[in-house]
Amino acid sequence: MYAASLVTALVVGMSPVGMSPIPAPLPTVACPAELPANTTCHGGQDSTGAFYSIAIPSNWNGTLVLHAHGGPDLGAPTQDRSVGDLTRWSVMVREGYAWAGSSYRRGGYGTRMAVRDTENVRQLFTSAFGEPDVTILHGQSWGGNIAAKAAELHDYDGVLLTNGVLAGGSRGYDYRVDLRVVYQYYCANHPRPSEPQYPLWTGLRKDSTMTGSGLRARLQECTGIESPSQLRTPLQQRNLSDILAVTKLPERTLSSHLSFATFTFRDIVHNRLGGRNPFGNRGVQYAGSHDDAALNRGVERFQADPSAVRDLSYDSDLTGRVTEPVLTMHAVNDPTAFVEHESAYRASVAGDNLVQTFTTESEHSALSDSGYASAISALSTWVRTGQRPTPASVAESCSAFDRTYATGCFFDPRFTPGSYDSRVYPRPGGTHWPALTWSQAAAWSHIPGVGITG
Known part of the structure; x- marks a missing residue:
């Protein structure tokens, strides 16, 4: 009934009863x-x-x-x-x-x-x-x-x-934080030792010209993921098996998750949070690899900036x-x-x-x-x-x-x-901002500078 009356009003060039005059048509x-x-x-x-x-x-x-x-x-x-x-x-x-x-x-x-x-x-x-x-x-x-x-x-x-x-x-991407550090532990090619170094929570340095195809090439180099399993080297297969077991990610979407943990993390950190770190993995105990003790000793660790977590949470x-x-x-x-x-x-x-x-x-x-x-x-x-x-x-x-x-x-x-x-490794020790309540969200909305920029 409503739709029919609306169409009639449009045909005769009038506004439906009770509505404001219709502006220029879309x-x-x-x-x-x-x-x-x-x-x-x-x-x-x-x-x-x-x-x-x-x-x-x-x-x-x-x-x-x-x-x-x-x-x-x-x-x-x-x-x-x-x-x-x-x-x-x-x-x-x-x-x-x-x-x-x-x-x-x-x-x-x-x-x-x-x-x-x-x-x-x-x-x-x-x-x-x-x-x-x-x-x-x-x-x-x-x-x-x-x-x-x-x-x-x-x-x-x-x-x-x-x-x-x-x-x-504030916690929906923790499994990609884990992927970013676990991948680098096994592969050491993102960045390579010969390239400028940066903390992994940034995803990628701000001025990097790396492309998606370039990232996939590094993943292939380390794991042979695009090759039939029989054509992978023993080291490639072990790297791939360890990364998948520890992160609990499916092989078919590993590349897309790593892309997010690279390029979208860079956007979040550099473009939206002014270079501040909203991610952390201190205290996380990774498991499932061929040598968990070595992994937990060697993986990069970092603590989130509380103000960045607050703004991402808001x-x-x-x-x-x-x-x-x-x-x-x-x-x-x-x-x-x-x-x-x-x-x-x-x-x-x-x-x-x-x-x-x-x-x-x-x-x-x-x-x-x-x-x-x-x-x-x-x-x-x-x-x-x-x-x-x-x-x-x-x-x-x-x-x-x-x-x-x-x-x-x-x-x-x-x-x-x-x-x-x-499914996702919990963050012990208060890495996350405390649970956001409605009253907090309402109060923060009046504080200049709180939240994602742009």
Whole structure:
């Protein structure tokens, strides 16, 4: 009813009753081929420099899905980023939801920056098309951290978090800190002894010209990871086996984790924290190698700067203060954002407004369309009727959607993840900033200079 009245008002050039006059229309662009026919798409760049994409199907059900993407990307924002996200989650539009997403105004880390840019595209949508009946915020990967933080700062009707990085920045990357130091202990080529030295918590020296391909070449040199196992030298195989055993990382994503611990760490430290160190590994006892005693004696150790931990925590750690329904979906075998992130989030959220579901999938960046359709439908019903779903009810609903999408149903309603510390080495001795409370976050927001810069 609401969508139909809105379309009528637009056709006759009037504002819907009770709304402000509609500003100049948003540019219309071609829709990705994956979207249903008769979908209207809009795209452009907002006043901050972020690119946005919006899609409204002809059978719009009155609900807007507001998307927060993962990463962070380190390059300059592009329109392709938001179009690619729209394409990847075109199932939302095929299910009758309007969709809007931002590229964010710049590359690099900054959870609260991304929250602001996600809100900006929401305001663009509302200004052009009116207030949706329902707004659901969807965050994927790092976007899960963004969406969970946004839900603490702004009002939405519901929140969907898929394969989310939900342990927050101050401890959500500890396993990559561990990788950075363990890798260097075994490989000693990042940096090489002949190159300028720097503390490993910086990821990479600020003026380095190393590229992703250059980093992969060093990983191959040390471990032979790109070669068949029978072509690796005994030392390469032992290095690879030790690194994987100690860090508990999957071989297939080792390169991407090392890239994050190199280039994204450099961005966090040099570009966002003014050269201060938010990471620490003092007191961590690494295990699983062929010689743990030697590893623990020889691995580089460092203590975090409390002010850097405070600022990273303020930017991205989660207080759990959410009042809207929140549904999460996480692959049990996610090789990038481990499923134990869900345990960290569950520990922060009080009350009954969090339902967590798990699938037996093994990918991070995209899950089954049938699963996404089931999750968004269950959350929408919860928002509109107050009927709280269960992991079992979400799983049971999937088969109906799979008749349309035929991508498989993989929900496991019996699964419970282990604790976060069961997967990631805990930091003894107070490396982390104390748990961020809502009152602390509110107080810090008034202190000049607190938080991530840029």
